[in-house]
Amino acid sequence: MAQSASETVIGLATRRKTARRFRRTGVDLEDVHYCIRAAVQAPSGANRQPWRFVLVDDEEAKARIRASCEEQERRFHEKAETNLKGWFESKGITWQKQFLTDAPVLLAVFSNQKMPYAIESTWLAVGYILLALEERSLSTLTYTPSYPENVRAAFGAPEEYRLETILPIGHSADKKPKEERRQFESLIYRNAWNLQR
Amino acid sequence: MAQSASETVIGLATRRKTARRFRRTGVDLEDVHYCIRAAVQAPSGANRQPWRFVLVDDEEAKARIRASCEEQERRFHEKAETNLKGWFESKGITWQKQFLTDAPVLLAVFSNQKMPYAIESTWLAVGYILLALEERSLSTLTYTPSYPENVRAAFGAPEEYRLETILPIGHSADKKPKEERRQFESLIYRNAWNLQR
Numbered sequence: 001m002a003q004s005a006s007e008t009v010i011g012l013a014t015r016r017k018t019a020r021r022f023r024r025t026g027v028d029l030e031d032v033h034y035c036i037r038a039a040v041q042a043p044s045g046a047n048r049q050p051w052r053f054v055l056v057d058d059e060e061a062k063a064r065i066r067a068s069c070e071e072q073e074r075r076f077h078e079k080a081e082t083n084l085k086g087w088f089e090s091k092g093i094t095w096q097k098q099f100l101t102d103a104p105v106l107l108a109v110f111s112n113q114k115m116p117y118a119i120e121s122t123w124l125a126v127g128y129i130l131l132a133l134e135e136r137s138l139s140t141l142t143y144t145p146s147y148p149e150n151v152r153a154a155f156g157a158p159e160e161y162r163l164e165t166i167l168p169i170g171h172s173a174d175k176k177p178k179e180e181r182r183q184f185e186s187l188i189y190r191n192a193w194n195l196q197r
Numbered sequence: 198m199a200q201s202a203s204e205t206v207i208g209l210a211t212r213r214k215t216a217r218r219f220r221r222t223g224v225d226l227e228d229v230h231y232c233i234r235a236a237v238q239a240p241s242g243a244n245r246q247p248w249r250f251v252l253v254d255d256e257e258a259k260a261r262i263r264a265s266c267e268e269q270e271r272r273f274h275e276k277a278e279t280n281l282k283g284w285f286e287s288k289g290i291t292w293q294k295q296f297l298t299d300a301p302v303l304l305a306v307f308s309n310q311k312m313p314y315a316i317e318s319t320w321l322a323v324g325y326i327l328l329a330l331e332e333r334s335l336s337t338l339t340y341t342p343s344y345p346e347n348v349r350a351a352f353g354a355p356e357e358y359r360l361e362t363i364l365p366i367g368h369s370a371d372k373k374p375k376e377e378r379r380q381f382e383s384l385i386y387r388n389a390w391n392l393q394r
Contacts, residue, residue: 009329013238036385040378041210043339047376053385061388117341123317127324132206142240156390179244181237188233188250191258193353
């Protein structure tokens with residue numbers, strides 16, 4: 001298990017960037033467990049803890065999940081409007097999701113739709129996971145499959161569980177810099193919208 | 198400004214608990230800025246950064262926001278089904294939201310609904326905020342107003358922005374223990390749903 005770096009939250013948040021490519025180096029599952037252990041401490045609507053996690057490290061299972069996702073992505077890309085198609089092209093994003101088999105581990109995060117604030121609570125917990133991954137020097141991408149209801153079966157998840165994200169986890173082989181952020185001052189108001197910061 | 202404790206993510210996550218009551222002790226706005234600075238480093242759908250923050254420390258503004266929220270909560274509690282009413286009663290939750298005026302600072306978090314994955318991205322960033330607040334020894338409650346579209350006006354926010362949460366921020370005066378979490382092993386599967394952990 002990798003040592004915890006004991007970094008400040010802002011240090012972890014600032015440093016971490018999305019990885020689209022992964023090295024083949026393995027991942028210690030204990031490190032992923034660590035991140036999930038942090039996540040399940042998050043608050044949730046009525047403390048119902050709507051989240052469930054499927055940790056995938058079996059190569060065949062990853063290939064099956066990738067095939068299922070790519071089938072839906074192809075549909076999505078075909079139907080996409082011209083604007084969106086242009087944006088995908090400018091970013092080099094296609095229906096192919098190689099990171100789903102390149103990354104040594106996938107962490108699929110589901111939310112129980114029958115529970116209050118299931119999506120909100122689960123994504124809050126995903127925030128915890130991202131910072132914990134960074135602390136363990138692991139990289140990820142918050143991949144949100146298109147038509148997730150059609151990908152659920154690849155995990156064998158029950159119908160009431162919505163697939164929120166699949167986090168490919170590993171050591172980054174991505175050389176792109178972190179994407180830029182808007183100026184802090186443009187995002188915050190004091191006492192009312194449009195008042196002084 | 199309070200010193201950063203430089204704690205591990207799991208330490209922050211495990212220790213932090215929801216505060217429903219606050220001491221009158223003031224909050225250094227720099228500490229809240231710190232948390233927002235961490236939050237805006239979160240990833241977001243197409244890096245659109247759909248979040249906006251309104252930091253409220255004016256007493257009159259807090260009172261107006263509380264009144265607006267309570268008006269909606271009264272409606273919600275009146276309409277609630279018997280089961281939910283019973284649950285509210287068991288938890289001592291009423292339409293009254295005293296924490297909205299007790300806490301020295303409110304941080305309202307909005308998401309631009311025209312941006313992709315606005316809710317998901319914004320709640321992920323809220324996860325960052327909670328851990329950063331804990332690092333700065335500040336407490337909060339992730340309050341989700343009922344009928345948030347009717348509370349938006351109290352902030353003067355434009356229509357495309359959805360009020361996701363109002364975080365009352367301060368020093369906790371809450372003596373309740375942290376709410377229990379489900380067993381980790383019951384939340385995680387390996388390779389497929391219902392397979393060995």
